[in-house]
Amino acid sequence: MTTQKPASPPRKKWTWKKSVIFGIIAILLLVWGVTRFASVSSTKNHHRNQPQAVAIAVAHKGDVPVILQLLGTVVPIANVTITPRVNGHILKIYYQEGQHVKAGDELELIDPRPYQATLEQYEGTLAADRAQLARARIDNARYQKLIKQDSTSAMTAKDQEYTVKQLEGQVKFDEANVENAKLNVYYCHILAPVDGRVGIRALDLGNYVTPGQSGGLTTLTQMQPISVIFTLPQNNLPEVQDQLDTRKELVVEAWNSDNTRKLATGSVKTLDSQIDTSTGTVRLRGIFANDDERLFPNQFVNAHLLVTTLHDVLLVPGGAVQTGPDGAFLYVVKDDSTITIRSVKTGYSDDQNTVILTALKEGEKVVTDGINHLKEGSKVMVAATQSASAP
Numbered sequence: 001m002t003t004q005k006p007a008s009p010p011r012k013k014w015t016w017k018k019s020v021i022f023g024i025i026a027i028l029l030l031v032w033g034v035t036r037f038a039s040v041s042s043t044k045n046h047h048r049n050q051p052q053a054v055a056i057a058v059a060h061k062g063d064v065p066v067i068l069q070l071l072g073t074v075v076p077i078a079n080v081t082i083t084p085r086v087n088g089h090i091l092k093i094y095y096q097e098g099q100h101v102k103a104g105d106e107l108e109l110i111d112p113r114p115y116q117a118t119l120e121q122y123e124g125t126l127a128a129d130r131a132q133l134a135r136a137r138i139d140n141a142r143y144q145k146l147i148k149q150d151s152t153s154a155m156t157a158k159d160q161e162y163t164v165k166q167l168e169g170q171v172k173f174d175e176a177n178v179e180n181a182k183l184n185v186y187y188c189h190i191l192a193p194v195d196g197r198v199g200i201r202a203l204d205l206g207n208y209v210t211p212g213q214s215g216g217l218t219t220l221t222q223m224q225p226i227s228v229i230f231t232l233p234q235n236n237l238p239e240v241q242d243q244l245d246t247r248k249e250l251v252v253e254a255w256n257s258d259n260t261r262k263l264a265t266g267s268v269k270t271l272d273s274q275i276d277t278s279t280g281t282v283r284l285r286g287i288f289a290n291d292d293e294r295l296f297p298n299q300f301v302n303a304h305l306l307v308t309t310l311h312d313v314l315l316v317p318g319g320a321v322q323t324g325p326d327g328a329f330l331y332v333v334k335d336d337s338t339i340t341i342r343s344v345k346t347g348y349s350d351d352q353n354t355v356i357l358t359a360l361k362e363g364e365k366v367v368t369d370g371i372n373h374l375k376e377g378s379k380v381m382v383a384a385t386q387s388a389s390a391p
Contacts, residue, residue: 051381054370056333057317058385061362064355065309066348068240072230072254072286072303074295078194078222084209085187086110090217097200101192101220108217110209112188119181126174133167140164196222221297226290228254228266230303231281240284241271243307252286253304254295263294263301315353317386320366321346330360331367331374339367339378 088110095107143157192198199219203209209217230252232240243250249267256263266288275282286303288295295301321328321344329343347355360366367374368386 051337051379052370052374053383054331054333054367054374054380055384055386056365056382057320057368059314059316059356059360059362059364059366061312062315063309063311064313064315064348064350064353066307067350068232068236068305068307069259070230070232070303070305072228072301074254074297074299074301075227075229075285076196076221076223076297077225077227077287078196078220079297080193080196080220081216082107082190082218082220083211083213083216084110084190085211086115086184087208087210088112088114088188089208090203090205093201093205095198095218097198097218099198100223101196101198103192103194105192106189107192107198107220108190110188110190112185115181115184115188119178119185122174122177122181126171126178129167129170129174133164133171136160136164136167190217192220194220194222195224196220223293223297224290225287226295226297228252228286228288228295228301228303229283230286230305231276231279231283232271232305234275234280234282236307237271237275237282239307240305244269244271251306253306254286254288255302255304257300257302259302264288264290264292268305310348310355313347314356314360314362316356316360316366317368318349318352318354320368321349321354322371330356331371332360333365333367333380333382337380337382339374339376339380341376 090108091111092109093107094105094109095101101107140157140160140163143160146157197220199221201218202215203213203217240250249269251265252268253265254263255261266286268284268286270285272283284305286305316330320330322330326343328346329341332340332342334340342359344356344360345358347357349355365382367380370380370383374380
């Protein structure tokens with residue numbers, strides 16, 4: 001018996017219709033890709049060719065002050081600790097704490113009665129000794145006449161001369177005692193040695209004081225005028241010295257510790273006699289009238305020392321100057337609104353302006369803002385114009 005194999009299923013045939021469909025899809029995908037690539041390339045080229053917005057400044061000539069900013073401390077010209085010069089109890093206090101007084105004003109009184117009594121005692125002794133001296137001189141004159149007439153002995157006359165000299169010495173001693181006693185009475189009246197402001201008193205009425213009293217009685221600080229001591233780096237010393245030799249004094253301003261507000265204007269006339277080797281600086285003293293007392297002793301300030309003024313120099317804003325491997329350079333805007341990079345040599349610079357010494361002319365435009373991605377030949381569009389101006 002013969003076994004028949006099952007018939008295999010019929011094979012599917014790839015029809016021409018399917019080939020046409022897949023071909024159309026492939027063509028559509030190819031067209032879409034080419035269109036997309038062209039669109040992206042066009043966008044990139046559009047952005048690449050679009051001018052970049054920048055802020056510029058026009059270089060121009062002007063005057064700029066050369067100012068050194070230095071750290072300083074307010075120091076009184078006179079700061080006196082008031083101390084007693086005699087023993088005694090404080091009998092009176094004439095001032096209020098914080099009061100302004102004049103030189104010679106009485107501040108306190110130490111009980112003067114013991115010293116007044118001593119003075120009167122010495123004055124009495126002096127008067128008695130002067131009387132004895134006057135009598136001895138009369139006797140001496142008489143003895144000198146008698147010895148010429150051989151009416152007395154030479155020894156008696158000589159003894160009288162010695163008596164006169166002895167009493168003259170005693171009178172001088174008495175006079176010194178009287179002067180010393182007067183000084184003690186005077187020292188009982190404690191007077192202000194200078195004009196100034198009285199501080200907080202250390203001892204109240206009735207306390208017993210002695211010469212060299214620890215802490216003194218109070219302090220007296222001269223407020224007008226007042227000084228600021230500040231330090232100058234030794235590298236700046238020659239130019240400051242030259243200006244002082246020429247002009248005899250320099251203008252200095254005192255600004256607060258935050259450097260945001262000017263407090264006073266004064267002058268500098270002298271330099272210290274030596275450089276501090278530990279800091280490489282030399283001290284200067286600025287004198288300020290301080291009429292409104294904005295400067296207070298031991299206050300920290302910023303001193304702005306005007307050294308000189310540069311005239312007719314080429315200025316650009318400090319933000320326009322860039323620094324690269326070869327030094328300072330500027331982005332200069334040409335007439336066709338494209339950028340050229342120009343190396344320059346700079347001079348004095350402050351918070352606002354920089355002096356350009358080479359490679360730039362008055363009236364040329366430099367970029368001050370929007371410098372990101374700028375390069376040689378970049379196209380720019382001016383969004384804002386700034387100006388360099390001397391402070």
